[in-house]
Amino acid sequence: MKKVLAVLLALAMVFVLVACGGGETPAGGETESGAEGGVIKIAVAGPMTGDNAEYGIGFANAAKLVAEQVNAEGGVKVGDATYTVEIVEFDDKNESDEALTIAEQIVSTPDIYGVIGHFSSGVCMAAAPTYQDAQYINISPTSSHADYSSIGDYIFRNNTVITVETRTGAEIAINDLKGTSIGVLSIDTEWGQSAGNAMEENVKDLGGNLAIRQEVAATQTDFATEIANFRAQNVDVILVAGMYETLAPFALACDSSDYDVKLVGCSNAYTTSLIDIAGEAAEGIYAPVAFFAGNPDPDVQAYVKAYTDKYGAAPSALTTQAYDSTYILIEAIERAGSLDREAIKDAMFETNFDGMSGPTTFDEIGDAMKVFTKIMVKDGEFVVAEF
Amino acid sequence: MKEKKSLNLLAPFESFVDKFKVPLSILVGAFLIAVPFLGASRVAMRNLVMIFLYAMLGMGLNVLLGYVGQVSLGHAGFYAIGAYTSAILTTTYGWSFWTGAIAGACVAALIGFLLGLPTLRLSGTYLTIVTLGFGEIVLMVLRQWESVTNGNYGIRSIPVPELFGWELTLSNGGFYWLILFLSTVTAIACYTIKNSNAGRTLIAIKEDELAATMMGIKTTRYKILAFVVSAFITGLAGAYYSVINNGYIEPNNFVFNYSIQILSVVIVGGMGTIRGMYFGSALLMMFPQVFRFLNQWRFVIYGLLLVLMMQFRPQGALGWQSTLPYKLPRRAKKALAEREKAKTVQ
Structure with a gap:
């Protein structure tokens, strides 16, 4: 019996620890500045450590680049007010257990207006219902599970559909x-x-x-x-x-x-x-x-240059989809004209975004419909295809 | 020197707990049950659920590792079998969570039995390698047997448990109470096993298998028993996991890492103890959460912590030997008393 007791005692101590830990976790280390009312937070959730860290870090880099560009141009205009964009990073280690914990943290933060992420399909599938229930917009730049977008109307996929x-x-x-x-x-x-x-x-x-x-x-x-x-x-x-x-x-x-x-x-x-x-x-x-870094389009070239200057390597297709996703979300917030989550969600469906990964719209369940660029290998390089 | 000091602290603590065990357990029990009413956030609830889940998984492996001393690196396999069996029965065949969970645990136990029959004649590292292979085979089957497991697409829309029409979820505290109940039942079962004849036999095998054989103990039979009990508990935990993961499971939720995570809970907490499973689980689950602000560094520190732990406290955080006098079983006490009586009469 004494062992059981010792266990229970240990548990009580643990709970105190959890309650404190859970309550104050700012998760991401960014400063809390919601009091001014001038900040819109966007969460980026993906593997920042472990085997797939390059993808999660790519997501975060792309989103931070967008935030920098948007803030430099004066921020996001919602109705009469102007907000600055802040990116909050979350590391899910590409595990659904971790992703669900993160999802709870995200939906407990009222000034986060959308989530870019989760990397692998399974992790996206596990976390999405939490966002759907809490009415947080979730755009995955990578999920390829057939049922992903149909989990709910707040769940979008900005990845190519096969x-x-x-x-x-x-x-x-x-x-x-x-x-x-x-x-x-x-x-x-x-x-x-x-x-x-x-x-x-x-x-x-x-x-x-x-x-x-x-x-x-x-x-x-x-x-x-x-x-x-x-x-x-x-x-x-x-x-x-x-x-x-x-x-x-x-x-x-x-x-x-x-x-x-x-x-x-x-x-x-x-x-x-x-x-x-x-x-x-x-x-x-x-x-x-969908995304071709050698695309002669000046917008794409400007983006590739900005990304390469900042992070020292050219962006990949998946990173670019995260970049576009962040812009799509910000545009939807501007179009909605309010910070009402339902209004933003409705605006998401009216997206017609000329992104770096091709012109993008969403179909009725939230799957991205993209226009693809045709490329070919010529003289040892990828170029836009000629026929 | 250090050991002595900690022993000095331990003895009064243990006798204090022993003295006030009834009011203390009522107090702590009432507190744990009341947690969802005390305004715990959803994040805190989620963390608690994961701590209790891993404590339960730890107790499952502990039956094997702590009592009989057999290392398994394939417990994620039993975890998966419990989860998938329960998920398939509840989604495809419309079973309720309760029957599905018990079926899941039973199937895991059955597979544990079948696996145990030929392999428990092996011992030490050889058994460990077989369990390692078992975990991988389960994973391959989950990925390839598409008509049943839906392959890499996983199983979705697993219904939440219902109790008399009340749906258990994370936000209404249902998930928390369910795992509190399951882990408490598991703890009581483990405590009972440990203090039973079978439990003492298992520990005898762990301490010296040859001596145990010479005493007439059929070691393989007892090892299989431990294997089956261990698989049952792990399978039950798996069934619970299939509902708390937002009703979606896939093979990646049961990869080798999870076997290691369960093993770490047991080793860090203290092999062979029940208190240690709760502590180890709390430590391993909360460390990455509390130290999230350290970003990439948190796993470096986490690894360092484990290394230091193994170096300076290999018996686990709470793996102390009790300082209280050994409590004789009731029958032995009675026999002694009778002998005393007989002596005084003489």
């Missing part, structure tokens, strides 16, 4: 490259399968001639059988639903077996690793991308 992305890929194959016999190569992961299915549907939908679909293991590097099968069907354009780890060796294999075929990847093909591995064989690989 059906829209592969639609652009199919357009390249059929309209731009005039493929007469189209093949699909997909990897056997959950992502590869859904991307491959979306490609098949889009090709059929656009009236293309879908000849054959081949599935390979994500780690496979020998494609002799697949190439023979594609060749037998006279395939002249292949849509590849794979990461660069599949696309690059496949391009090499086609090249070494003198198979003259055009390859169209997904947005994840836009990485220098593709060119590093495939070398010459990467020439003429096409891909649809």
Whole structure:
């Protein structure tokens, strides 16, 4: 019995600790200055430590850049008042346990008006219902779970949706490259399968001639059988639903077996690793991308320069989606004309934002609809595609 | 020198607690039950829920690690089995949380039994490696068996528990009371086991397996028993976890890290003790929260704390030996009294 007692005593002490800790945690270390009424806080939640820290830190960097730019231009105008933007960072270690605790902290902070984040799909899925219940707008720049945006009307996704992305890929194959016999190569992961299915549907939908679909293991590097099968069907354009780890060796294999075929990847093909591995064989690989750092558009170039000057490295596509998400939220607050959460949410659905990751609108459940840029590899570099 | 000093403090503390155990337990119990009415914030409630959950997980592993001395690195596997079984039964088959949770715990116990049969003949590091593999296999099955587990997409919309039409949530204190209840029941069960014949047998195996065998103890049988009890508690905790995670679970919630986290609770708190599980859990759960302002540095300090702990207090924070005189079981007392009586009569 005495042990149980000792336990209970220890617990009582612990509770005192928790109550104090819980009450005063400012979480993020930013100063509390809500009293002036002149600050709008935006939370950035993502992995700031651990394996995926680069993504979370990228989110935070992008959001801070937006806050700096908006504040430099005079802040956010809501009705007659002007507010400055403040970014509050939260580290979720990419774990849902941690994310739920953070979500409780965020929804207990009244002057936070939106949350940019959570990085991986599972963590987003776990935390989103808390934001939905508390009516806090949550925009994930990365979540790819099919059901994410339908959790509620306060939950938005500013990431590419695979059906829209592969639609652009199919357009390249059929309209731009005039493929007469189209093949699909997909990897056997959950992502590869859904991307491959979306490609098949889009090709059929656009009236293309879908000849054959081949599935390979994500780690496979020998494609002799697949190439023979594609060749037998006279395939002249292949849509590849794979990461660069599949696309690059496949391009090499086609090249070494003198198979003259055009390859169209997904947005994840836009990485220098593709060119590093495939070398010459990467020439003429096409891909649809939402964000393209080499985009000659002056706005994109100004953004890439501002980001690179501040943080010493060019922004990635996901970081850029976080950057756009922050702007989308601020614009929605301005358009709503008040700090009423419901009004801001309604304004979010009317978003028509010409962002760095492409023009963006939201559909009825809150999934971003983006216009993709078509790019290709030319002379060892990614450039805007020419046909 | 230092040890002596702490012992001197310990003895009066223990006898004080022992003397006033009834009023103290009523006081602390009433306080813990009243917490949601005392204006605790949702953040504090969430933290408390996680502390009690990990205390329960700690007690589950403690049966194995603290009593029989077998290290398991695969308890996240049992945690996952409990969570997934309960989640699938409540979402697909419309079971209530209560039956689902018990089924989850039973399935975990069954798997624990099946796993225990061939592997508990191994000991020490070999067993540890097998449990490590077990955790990974469970994870692979969760990811690949899509028709049942929905693969990497996870299971969503797991209903919250209902008690006579009252829905338990975090904000109405339901989650807190539920885990308070579950962990208290677990603590009582562990206390009972530890002080039973079976418990003493388990500890005998831990202290010297060869000697225990020579005394006629069927060590494998008792090790399997401990394995099953441990898996049952962990599975029950898993079922509870499936509802507090906003009704969504996925394989990533049960990766190797969580096995280590449970193990850390047991080791930091004090192997073989029950009080230590609560303390270890509170320490490990609250440290990263309280020191959030240190940003990246908090895990460096956290790691340092664990290293220092193992260096200077390997028995765990509350892993002290009791200074009170050993309490004889009632039967032994009775027998002694009779012998005394017989002596005086002579």
